[in-house]
Structures are given as C-alpha cells and as structure tokens.
Amino acid sequence: xxxxxxxxxxxxxxxxxxxxxxxxxxxxxxxxxxxxxxxxxxxxxxxxxxxxxxxxxxxxxxxxxxxxxxxxxxxxxxxxxxxxxxxxxxxxxxxxxxxxxxxxxxxxxxxxxxxxxxxxxxxxxxxxxxxxxxxxxxxxxxxxxxxxxxxxxxxxxxxxxxxxxxxxxxxxxxxxxxxxxxxxxxxxxxxxxxxxxxxxxxxxxxxxxxxxxxxxxxxxxxxxxxxxxxxxxxxxxxxxxxxxxxxxxxxxxxxxxxxxxxxxxxxxxxxxxxxxxxxxxxxxxxxxxxxxxxxxxxx
Numbered sequence: 001x002x003x004x005x006x007x008x009x010x011x012x013x014x015x016x017x018x019x020x021x022x023x024x025x026x027x028x029x030x031x032x033x034x035x036x037x038x039x040x041x042x043x044x045x046x047x048x049x050x051x052x053x054x055x056x057x058x059x060x061x062x063x064x065x066x067x068x069x070x071x072x073x074x075x076x077x078x079x080x081x082x083x084x085x086x087x088x089x090x091x092x093x094x095x096x097x098x099x100x101x102x103x104x105x106x107x108x109x110x111x112x113x114x115x116x117x118x119x120x121x122x123x124x125x126x127x128x129x130x131x132x133x134x135x136x137x138x139x140x141x142x143x144x145x146x147x148x149x150x151x152x153x154x155x156x157x158x159x160x161x162x163x164x165x166x167x168x169x170x171x172x173x174x175x176x177x178x179x180x181x182x183x184x185x186x187x188x189x190x191x192x193x194x195x196x197x198x199x200x201x202x203x204x205x206x207x208x209x210x211x212x213x214x215x216x217x218x219x220x221x222x223x224x225x226x227x228x229x230x231x232x233x234x235x236x237x238x239x240x241x242x243x244x245x246x247x248x249x250x251x252x253x254x255x256x257x258x259x260x261x262x263x264x265x266x267x268x269x270x271x272x273x274x275x276x277x278x279x280x281x282x283x284x285x286x287x288x289x290x291x292x293x294x295x296x297x298x299x
Contacts (some may be wrong), residue, residue, distance in 0.1 A: 010147060011156035056160055056179070056186045057081075057103065060229065060238060061096060063089040066119040066273070067232050070096060071192055074105045075158025082157040084109035086177060086192050087231050088122030090285060096122070097129060108157060111136040113194025113231055114174040115143050115281045117208060117274040124285030135284050140166065141173025143282040149175065159184060167196035169215020170203030178222065188225045191242070198230045199237040200249050205263045207271075208278070212263040216256050220246060 059072040070092065074083035083105035088096055100107050110123040110133050123135045123145070136155065139148035149155065153164040155177070162177040177192040179185055195203030197219050205212045224243030245252060251262055271277075280286065 008150070008153045009156065009161075010149075010153065054186060055158075055184070057083075057105070058186075058190075059099065061092065061099075063092045063119070065091065067234050068116075068119055069229065069231055069233065069238075070122075071229060072096065072099065072105075073157065073160070073162075074103070075160045076105075078158030080158070081105045082108050084111055084155070084157050084162075085122075085126070086111045087113055087116070087194065088126060090120040090122045090125055093122040093125045093129070097126065107133055109134055109136050109147075109155065111155075111177065112145075112281070113177065113192065113196075114138070114171045115141050115208065115278060116195075116231075117271045117277050118232075119273060120277050120280045121285035124280075124283075127284070137284075138164070138166070138173040138175045140168070140175075141171070143173070144284050154180070160186070162192075165191075165221075167193065167215075167218040168209075169205055169211050169213075169218055170195045170208075172209035174203075178226070188227055188241075189223065190227045190229060191222055192229050192231075193219075194231045197228060197245065197252075199228065199233055199240045200235075200245070202249070202251055204266060204268055206266070206268070207274070212260045213256065215263075216252070216259050219252065 055075055055077045057074040057076045061070040061072065062068070063070065066089065068087060068089050070088050071086040072083060073086070074081055081104055083100060085096060085107065088110055097107070107126070107130055110126045112121050112123060115137070127133050127135060134146040136147045136149055137143055137145040139150050149164045151164060151166045155162045155164070161180045163180060165176045165178055167174050167176045174194055174196045176194065176196060179190045181189065196215060202215060204210065205215055220242060222242050224241065224246065226242045228240040228242060228245060247253070251259055254262065
C-alpha cells in the first residue's frame, strides 16, 4: 500500500442533503474538509451489541452467486448511528437496507473498493431508495460517484473513520479502506481489501489495467495483526490477518518474479459478467441508462 501525503476529510454535518461545501485547514499535512449535509431521520428505540469492536457495529454479509462480501459498519454510540456499506451488490440491496432499518442506523455512504467485473454494484439502487446516501469510489477508477476519493482521504461516519489506501494491481483504481488509528478507533485495525488481497489468494491481474508488479508492491504495509476482510471468498473463509497472509498466502509468500510468473499463467476464464458489470459500475451501478441518466449518479 503506497504512502500518503495529502489527506482529505469527509464527514456528514448539517441538515441539507443537497449541500456540498469545501474548505481547507492545516493539520500535519494539507487537509480539505468536505462537509455533506443530511436529513435527520428517526431511529429504532433499541440498541445492538457491537462487541468486540466497542463503538463499531460490524456485519459481514454474503452474496452467493458472485461470492461477494458486503460490509456494514456504523458508529452506534453516535446519536444518529451513521453507517456505511462497502461493496454492496445489486441483488442483495433489499436485504442490506432491511438490516440497516432493523438496527436503527442512518446510512450515509455506499462505497466500492473498485470497479467490479463479476457483479453489478448496489450503489445506484441504494441511492434511488435512500435519499442523502453518497456513493464513493476512487478517482483513479475513472468512474462516477458523489465522492471520488484519493490516497490519504479519511471518511468519517460519526466519530469513527476509514483511511483510503491505494492498492492497484487487480485494477488501476483499487483501494483498501482501513479503520482509523487512534485511541477511540476499533482495535485491532480492519482492512477492507476488495479484490487486491484475498484470503490465501489475490485478485487476477489480466484485465482493467491490472499489473502483477503493482499488486505485489501495494499490499503489505499494515501491522501484522490487522484484520483482513476481502470482497470475495470461494472457500468459506471470512477473515484473516496481514501476518497470516505473509506466512501462508501461496502467492504472496513468493518473490516478485515468481509471483509475476504465477499471475501470468493462471489461465482463468473470461469473467461471465464483465461485459454487463463494468459498464454499469462505471456509472455508479445504474442499470437502466435509458430511463436514468448518468448525471443522476454523480454530483
């Protein structure tokens, strides 16, 4: 994961969902603070346990056709219980939004780790069903979203935040979202790696600007106890750690030349959904472009 010099902070404030203000202030490095307004909504009267993550409510959700994990995170100690979804799938949007409602959360972000080739993101559908939700993807992906994030950006939901780390190699625009480093942030840290780093594997590098060299360089800069949560798993694994993958990942324990040879000789089939998924995901997951113009997906 490459180094970061400029940090931008994204946070939700105010009461106007259409308001997008930009300002700058100085921390340890130049910071742009983007404040997005949102409507107040009622929440359920009950609370839910977030053990062992303290303030953080965390749910790992599975879509079986593409073997995709979607992750729900929320700050349950904040009055509005702000929440976000990472890598939602179009086919499971109703399930995910039902869970958000049951848990009394306020969904503010629908985020993607990259432009997926094996399924259509649920981001577009979510935005049509939940006013005020903002879509998020990397600027390097060259796709459309409300927030185009870059290396070093911090995405706040309540008092918790995710850091953006570029992890190119599977695609040019892949990023990993890492929970914050600080006394009030969940420990151990959690990394949502998309397709860059899988459990005992990694994403293929033979399409969408992939590069085995870039992927090899981008992965192992986090502490060894960092929890790894990938976008996919095909064998039933749910979580790993950086240290575990350094020891047991059959691809990433090799030297760079061997890794490059492995990745160039996988001989994987052409993804069956790529011709549908990539065009849809480049426009925030909108699936009926004749009735929903592209501009509706992006501010």
